[in-house]
Amino acid sequence: xxxxxxxxxxxxxxxxxxxxxxxxxxxxxxxxxxxxxxxxxxxxxxxxxxxxxxxxxxxxxxxxxxxxxxxxxxxxxxxxxxxxxxxxxxxxxxxxxxxxxxxxxxxxxxxxxxxxxxxxxxxxxxxxxxxxxxxxxxxxxxxxxxxxxxxxxxxxxxxxxxxxxxxxxxxxxxxxxxxxxxxxxxxxxxxxxxxxxxxxxxxxxxxxxxxxxxxxxxxxxxxxxxxxxxxxxxxxxxxxxxxxxxxxxxxxxxxxxxxxxxxxxxxxxxxxxxxxxxxxxxxxxxxxxxxxxxxxxxxxxxxxxxxxxxxxxxxxxxxxxxxxx
Amino acid sequence: xxxxxxxxxxxxxxxxxxxxxxxxxxxxxxxxxxxxxxxxxxxxxxxxxxxxxxxxxxxxxxxxxxxxxxxxxxxxxxxxxxxxxxxxxxxxxxxxxxxxxxxxxxxxxxxxxxxxxxxxxxxxxxxxxxxxxxxxxxxxxxxxxxxxxxxxxxxxxxxxxxxxxxxxxxxxxxxxxxxxxxxxxxxxxxxxxxxxxxxxxxxxxxxxxxxxxxxxxxxxxxxxxxxxxxxxxxxxxxxxxxxxxxxxxxxxxxxxxxxxxxxxxxxxxxxxxxxxxxxxxxxxxxxxxxxxxxxxxxxxxxxxxxxxxxxxxxxxxxxxxxxxxxxxxxxxxxxxxxxxxxxxxxxxxxxxxxxxxxxxxxxxxxxxxxxxxxxxxxxxxxxxxxxxxxxxxxxxxxxxxxxxxxxxxxxxxxxxxxxxxxxxxxxxxxxxxxxxxxxxxxxxxxxxxxxxxxxxxxxxxxxxxxxxxxxxxxxxxxxxxxxxxxxxxxxxxx
Numbered sequence: 001x002x003x004x005x006x007x008x009x010x011x012x013x014x015x016x017x018x019x020x021x022x023x024x025x026x027x028x029x030x031x032x033x034x035x036x037x038x039x040x041x042x043x044x045x046x047x048x049x050x051x052x053x054x055x056x057x058x059x060x061x062x063x064x065x066x067x068x069x070x071x072x073x074x075x076x077x078x079x080x081x082x083x084x085x086x087x088x089x090x091x092x093x094x095x096x097x098x099x100x101x102x103x104x105x106x107x108x109x110x111x112x113x114x115x116x117x118x119x120x121x122x123x124x125x126x127x128x129x130x131x132x133x134x135x136x137x138x139x140x141x142x143x144x145x146x147x148x149x150x151x152x153x154x155x156x157x158x159x160x161x162x163x164x165x166x167x168x169x170x171x172x173x174x175x176x177x178x179x180x181x182x183x184x185x186x187x188x189x190x191x192x193x194x195x196x197x198x199x200x201x202x203x204x205x206x207x208x209x210x211x212x213x214x215x216x217x218x219x220x221x222x223x224x225x226x227x228x229x230x231x232x233x234x235x236x237x238x239x240x241x242x243x244x245x246x247x248x249x250x251x252x253x254x255x256x257x258x259x260x261x262x263x264x265x266x267x268x269x270x271x272x273x274x275x276x277x278x279x280x281x282x283x284x285x286x287x288x289x290x291x292x293x294x295x296x297x298x299x300x301x302x303x304x305x306x307x308x309x310x311x312x313x314x315x316x317x318x319x320x321x322x323x324x325x
Numbered sequence: 326x327x328x329x330x331x332x333x334x335x336x337x338x339x340x341x342x343x344x345x346x347x348x349x350x351x352x353x354x355x356x357x358x359x360x361x362x363x364x365x366x367x368x369x370x371x372x373x374x375x376x377x378x379x380x381x382x383x384x385x386x387x388x389x390x391x392x393x394x395x396x397x398x399x400x401x402x403x404x405x406x407x408x409x410x411x412x413x414x415x416x417x418x419x420x421x422x423x424x425x426x427x428x429x430x431x432x433x434x435x436x437x438x439x440x441x442x443x444x445x446x447x448x449x450x451x452x453x454x455x456x457x458x459x460x461x462x463x464x465x466x467x468x469x470x471x472x473x474x475x476x477x478x479x480x481x482x483x484x485x486x487x488x489x490x491x492x493x494x495x496x497x498x499x500x501x502x503x504x505x506x507x508x509x510x511x512x513x514x515x516x517x518x519x520x521x522x523x524x525x526x527x528x529x530x531x532x533x534x535x536x537x538x539x540x541x542x543x544x545x546x547x548x549x550x551x552x553x554x555x556x557x558x559x560x561x562x563x564x565x566x567x568x569x570x571x572x573x574x575x576x577x578x579x580x581x582x583x584x585x586x587x588x589x590x591x592x593x594x595x596x597x598x599x600x601x602x603x604x605x606x607x608x609x610x611x612x613x614x615x616x617x618x619x620x621x622x623x624x625x626x627x628x629x630x631x632x633x634x635x636x637x638x639x640x641x642x643x644x645x646x647x648x649x650x651x652x653x654x655x656x657x658x659x660x661x662x663x664x665x666x667x668x669x670x671x672x673x674x675x676x677x678x679x680x681x682x683x684x685x686x687x688x689x690x691x692x693x694x695x696x697x698x699x700x701x702x703x704x705x706x707x708x709x710x711x712x713x714x715x716x717x718x719x720x721x722x723x724x725x726x727x728x729x730x731x732x733x734x735x736x737x738x739x740x741x742x743x744x745x746x747x748x749x750x751x752x753x754x755x756x757x758x759x760x761x762x763x764x765x766x767x768x769x770x771x772x773x774x775x776x777x778x779x780x781x782x783x784x785x786x787x788x789x790x791x792x793x794x795x796x797x798x799x800x801x802x803x804x805x806x807x808x809x810x811x812x813x814x815x816x817x818x819x
Contacts, residue, residue, distance in 0.1 A: 023648065027648065153798060285755060290651075
């Protein structure tokens with residue numbers, strides 16, 4: 001097992017190098033730093049000196065891949081590629097365009113992101129599984145049919161509608177919670193309750209429908225017939241046998257997103273003014289701050305690979321027949 | 326296969342009419358990149374269905390789709406949206422009334438679509454700023470000068486909305502009268518439609534008209550014609566009054582710059598359709614080719630392709646799309662000379678968005694096809710083909726590809742709705758379509774800020790969300806019908 005995990009971690013290295021090369025190509029080769037400077041400073045009527053100054057302040061004035069003028073190892077290290085891309089591997093993100101340290105920002109913004117993402121994930125999972133199990137219990141009745149129809153309808157509603165509608169109804173019309181904002185400590189509950197609720201409701205459509213199909217598939221298996229044949233009640237069959245076995249694909253499928261919870265949720269954070277990583281990313285995209293976007297891409301891919309690894313490990317935990325070699 | 330013929334007619338009639346119109350008005354046809362690709366896609370679909378018709382084993386699952394009343398009703402709605410999108414895809418530059426110096430035709434710089442031409446009234450009857458649906462007065466108070474010279478602060482009358490009314494108290498009665506007249510017309514049209522359908526069915530099955538008519542009403546036909554007719558009736562009952570009222574009112578109100586919201590919503594349909602369909606056009610070759618190759622050849626090819634999609638997958642999708650769109654944006658901004666008109670620039674950005682979405686979303690289907698190809702290559706008939714010395718290329722195209730086509734088709738229809746929804750989110754993030762392109766995303770984005778106003782400006786948001794909901798719901802329901810008909814695992818379960 002340990003050997004497997006180590007091998008998987010080693011396997012992550014070429015993937016991260018690939019991610020780095022893609023972002024480097026996107027951010028520096030397709031667009032030269034000159035283009036970036038012109039975008040930031042305004043496309044027209046910008047002097048060459050202003051561009052040079054902008055580049056020098058941010059360290060974009062170095063050669064791309066190989067610095068011929070510097071001697072020794074500096075020929076490799078004193079380049080944009082090394083400074084901006086290779087250093088990501090030791091989580092040295094450098095500064096954003098506004099001069100703040102990206103690493104520090106990420107560390108402070110992780111808390112609010114998790115405060116929103118973890119409840120959405122946990123409550124959402126519980127609600128979806130409960131609803132799916134209910135539909136499976138009442139399968140092929142009107143309750144099930146209309147439940148599925150409702151799920152499809154809820155899936156077809158734009159996520160933006162849930163947020164805007166929820167804000168309007170709960171905050172503006174009923175005045176129950178603030179429309180947006182954030183505060184630390186216990187006070188944050190007031191600000192988080194609506195985004196969590198909306199996050200859960202928005203996920204019901206696809207989640208409950210998907211889990212229902214997993215349970216329905218499970219119900220068709222032989223062991224369920226055996227359990228019924230030996231006289232167990234339908235409820236026992238469902239809640240003891242089907243639920244446990246159905247949880248295997250559900251949980252292993254959910255594990256992959258756990259690390260990504262750190263990234264926060266882009267849309268709801270920015271709508272609700274929660275100072276997490278999601279709104280940080282959106283702000284960076286809108287301000288075209290490529291240094292931040294690059295850092296978030298790197299962190300996102302590290303977390304995704306961690307999620308894949310966790311998925312594999314969770315398979316062995318829930319199903320002892322699977323051994324990782 | 327009767328629904329197919331109907332579909333073909335529904336598609337061809339607006340296109341033919343549009344082409345005729347452009348030719349008659351001596352306008353200059355303009356084919357944008359996305360237009361060309363849409364028509365290419367349409368041709369490909371026509372070719373596919375022509376091929377399917379002649380192959381019983383391919384036609385069988387489609388017959389199951391045609392027997393599903395939910396799926397076919399959804400198809401009717403979807404076809405209505407597609408027809409609007411197609412009409413909006415015929416672009417031209419109108420001829421100016423003033424001929425050039427040599428008497429030759431001179432064309433406007435502005436690129437219009439046939440939909441713009443049909444909805445010319447909606448387009449030209451703009452107000453100054455916000456007005457509520459069916460309102461006769463503006464949304465906010467202004468200084469008004471009365472006939473006797475005194476000034477009062479009041480809601481001014483709209484320039485077009487309800488301008489024909491001398492007395493505003495007659496508004497409700499006027500609206501009701503127009504609605505009833507339109508509904509009566511809709512009912513008449515619907516009756517004609519039903520009678521023509523019954524006559525056509527009776528002719529085809531050589532039955533008596535009366536028998537067919539009763540079978541139709543009793544839903545005893547194999548294709549659920551009654552459900553489809555009811556859906557069409559509902560559509561007509563909504564569309565006719567809306568059209569009748571939009572001649573005198575702003576049915577869905579106006580937005581910040583006074584544009585009719587109904588017009589914006591109709592224009593958004595094409596953008597949604599383009600993103601939902603052209604993205605799959607980009608995605609499909611990549612995922613089919615790479616997925617099957619990885620599963621079939623295994624070894625280093627498999628390693629390489631798996632590496633490629635794991636790497637792409639590990640980058641958060643929104644960030645990858647954002648990065649790519651920002652790059653395209655920089656390129657567009659730094660090379661303005663490449664784009665002669667604003668419409669072409671906006672269109673190219675839309676196309677790039679589709680390409681980028683396609684490049685980031687091929688991985689899911691590729692992984693699925695790889696797994697399927699891994700299974701298929703071990704089957705006896707493929708081993709036999711190997712033993713006969715059939716080439717790899719031929720085995721893939723003749724033996725593997727037809728056996729994974731159902732997965733490709735299911736993925737194609739399932740992805741559509743997700744892409745339409747994604748467009749709105751991406752436009753909100755600021756990496757969606759060009760701000761000048763009318764889309765659900767840009768509509769929502771523009772209207773979002775008006776939430777805080779008192780009283781709230783809700784109509785633009787509601788219009789965008791409702792149109793999007795109906796379109797996505799229809800797509801989802803149709804996709805479900807297709808999946809149920811094509812997924813062999815499901816069929817065995819029943």
